[in-house]
Amino acid sequence: MNRFNKLFLTAAILILSISLFSFITNFENRAVDFPYKLAGLTERQAAAHLLSRFTFGAKPGQVDEVLAVGLEKWFNQQLSAGLADDELQKRLQGYDAMKMNNAEIVETFVRAPQVLKMATEDGVITRDSLTKKDKAAYKTTLDDYMQQKGFKPQKELFRQLSNQKILRAVYSNNQLQEVLTDFWFNHFNVSVTKRDCAEYIPVYERDAIRPNVLGKFQDLLIATAKSPAMLLYLDNFSSSSTNPGFQMQVEGRLAKKMRDRAQNKLSDTAYKQLANKVKNAKKNQGLNENYAREVMELHTLGVEGGYSQNDVTQAARVLTGWTIYPMADYARVNAMRRVIENIGESRLAERGFVHEGDFLFAANRHDDGEKVVLGKTFKGEGYREGVQLFEMLAHHPSTAKFITKKIAVRFVSDYPPQSLLDKMAKTFQDKDGDIKQVLLTMVHAPEFWASSSIREKTKSPFELAISSVRSINADIKMPYQLYTWIDKMGQKLYFYQAPTGFPDKAQYWINTGALLNRMNFGLALASQRIPGINIDLLNLNNHREPESAEAALLTYGKIIMPERDLQASLHRLSPLLNDPQLQQKIEEKAAGQSLAQLTDEDNKEEMMENNINKNSRKKQGMDKSFVSNATQKGTNNMLSQVVGIIIGSPEFQRR
Incomplete structure (x- = not known):
């Protein structure tokens, strides 16, 4: 009997331990309601706020999808980053360079000066031929040599890098992972402008940044420290x-x-x-x-x-x-x-x-x-000294304050309240720099849901472009066209030279020229004047065409900017609706502003790429004198102008 009692007691302790572990695990994941009601928000408004903070923008109907799953469960799914991404993977199939390791990239995407040196050493190009006038024959010879060796131009590598970033941001179901990949890459910034490190950036983002964005800060820090991109970028x-x-x-x-x-x-x-x-x-x-x-x-x-x-x-x-x-x-x-x-x-x-x-x-x-x-x-x-140094820095109280404030600035507001920062910093220290736990503390704090935090962030050009195409369910066939517009609006992806990364405050992004370029982008996107970006505006409203421009503004305003009080915004935008010359006026004013310049003046390949895109736009009737006739499926002039105005509006610039 005593033996039976002992066995029973052991089993009971085991069951109790499992239950306690389960309770602790659930507590860690904060399976409790978010405190949005304290701020006077409805569940739909809370869902829209989550989407504005932890995705690159809500897609049509996505508020309902979040409600169907449940706000807390949806957020935990995003923290797990394990949702299937079949559509995204199909779109990324042709991006072979993004699957290579660093050695394969170095062997394949050889710099032009190195190709020339090797071709000269192999006798394919003579030094005399470098001064000959027949540039076409010279180029053909070099191209043939590259093909024979299996080399590809580096501009193709950087094009694939930019394209995959855009496609991931638009189509990934694991949106928080992509938002954090963008955030942490910017925090641990490296730049294509430093040529020695440029070819290592794709693997840096793929292997050092993305897998660690929801893990321990220490692991992310050490992964970046060991990456060739960082080792070369900061010497x-x-x-x-x-x-x-x-x-x-x-x-x-x-x-x-x-x-x-x-x-x-x-x-x-x-x-x-x-x-x-x-x-x-x-x-x-x-x-x-x-x-x-x-x-x-x-x-x-x-x-x-x-x-x-x-x-x-x-x-x-x-x-x-x-x-x-x-x-x-x-x-x-x-x-x-x-x-x-x-x-x-x-x-x-x-x-x-x-x-x-x-x-x-x-x-x-x-x-x-x-x-x-x-x-x-x-x-x-x-070697152990370096690891110990990073461990010490990762767990330092100043690091907890600095990192959590940067996270709060990204996800809450440009000037987050100190009460929230204190909570997040404490979690960072108590939970061994666990990024998931810091985010959970933030989203369970009343300060996150306060009116002072709602739509208080200004979108960067990248965020604006991605949220725009997501908001209208665009089908992106040529992502590099979107990249050139992001560049035009002032953010050249992977080219920011300073180790600080792009600033994350409104004053950096917004001025008169920037607003004109953003409105110009909205009108160009909605009227399908951006090649390879296909949209069906009527389909967004179940193929019901609004009776007037004013009705369209209200209907599509609700689709593109869900759960917002649009009355004041619509009142400000109404005077623009019936101006038939609006697109042309905006284009002319935007053309007069200084556009984003290449950060690396010596990067002739990128300059050539921009010229190619410019010529492509002219061939398709997209120069500034062109006014779209919008003949594509599901589009008409009135609707295009309305949607373009919404995307270019000050309200849509906020998240």
Whole structure:
């Protein structure tokens, strides 16, 4: 009997433990009602607010879809990011570059100067031919050479990168994951304008950013730190120990080569080349503080995070040796890769080297002296020092405040209340930097639902373009056309040069020229003057055509901007309805404003791409003198103008 009682007691404890675990899990997921009623919102208004914050804009009928699932369950589904995305995957099938690893990209999308160098070395192009007038024949020869080698121009890589971002934002069912991918990429910004890192950006976004956007902040931080894109963008790949022993080691090897070559009667030219190598070795050695500074100021602690310049220097010493594993040997100059292969990874690991994917910790370049960062001492532990540094930064109280405020600015308002920031920062610290838990704390806070947080954000050009095509169920066949409009409105995707990323406040995006370009975009989209973007406006209203422009404004205003009080907005927009020259007037005024310029003046491929798009628009009758006749399915002039006005309106710019 005693034995039976013990078994019964054990079973009871087990059941109780399972129940308790289930309760804790449910509590962690906050399976309780959102407090939107405290702010006086209806359930429909609350659903619309969720969609405005955690998607790239509501699609027609999506408020009802959220209500059918339940607000809390819908949000938890978004946090899980596990919804099927069959339609999106079909649209991404042809994007082969987006499935490649970094080595494959480097081998395939070779830079034009490198192609020219290789073609010259192979005798396909002679130096004399570079000055010949027959540019067409010269280009054909190079194109044939690239095709023979299996090379593709880099502009195709960047086109695929931009296109897939647009398609994911428009069609993914896991909208929160895409919104956060955009947010965290911007936080850990890298730029195509820095050519050394440009080719690594697709894998950076795919493998370092997207898989970690709903995980622990520490994991996201370390993943970005090890990425070739970040290592090159902020120059840590070249940062090395400045201790005399290391310098003597490097210079000594080259000096020995010079002595050996001199004994073998090396030619003057070759001897000078070796001398230059010694000079460059000295020049390229040394500490680079760029990444250490930005990882503290921009990625973790914030500018007021309590660190000093000495902390930056010491952190840079900790991160010496964090570099890139050599990629493909197409350039025929990758001596480091051959050295690593000759020595063997097992022997290198014994010496403290660490190789993980494209990341390499080069122990011979690491400063093994003692360092002190933010009061913590690092005592020559090689690679482990860097990991410990990131762990410390990720869990620092200043990081909790800085990161959660940035999240609140993105999802609540430009100036979120301190009471909300305190709650989010506490969760960040208590939950080990768990991004999901921070978001749950935010969305369960009354401040998130307050009237001061409703529609208080201004859309960036990217957000405007994506929300526009989502709001009218557009079928996107040519996403790059949308990219050029986003660029025209002032946001050139992947090209922002500064490590800060694009600002996330209204004052950066809105001025007279920007508003004109946004209205111009709305009119162009609605009248189907953007090639490859197909819409059926009548289908949005079950093929019932409104009796007048005023009726259309009310009907389509409710479809495109659900659950909003539109009375004041419609009153302001009404005078524009019956102006037959509206499109032409807006186009002419917008053309007079300074449009977004290329951030990399040397990027001739992008300039050529823009010229191609411009010529395409002219061929299709889309220059500024053109007024659309809108003959496509489900479209008429009146309806196009009404929808264009709605999309270009100040109310639609808000989210």
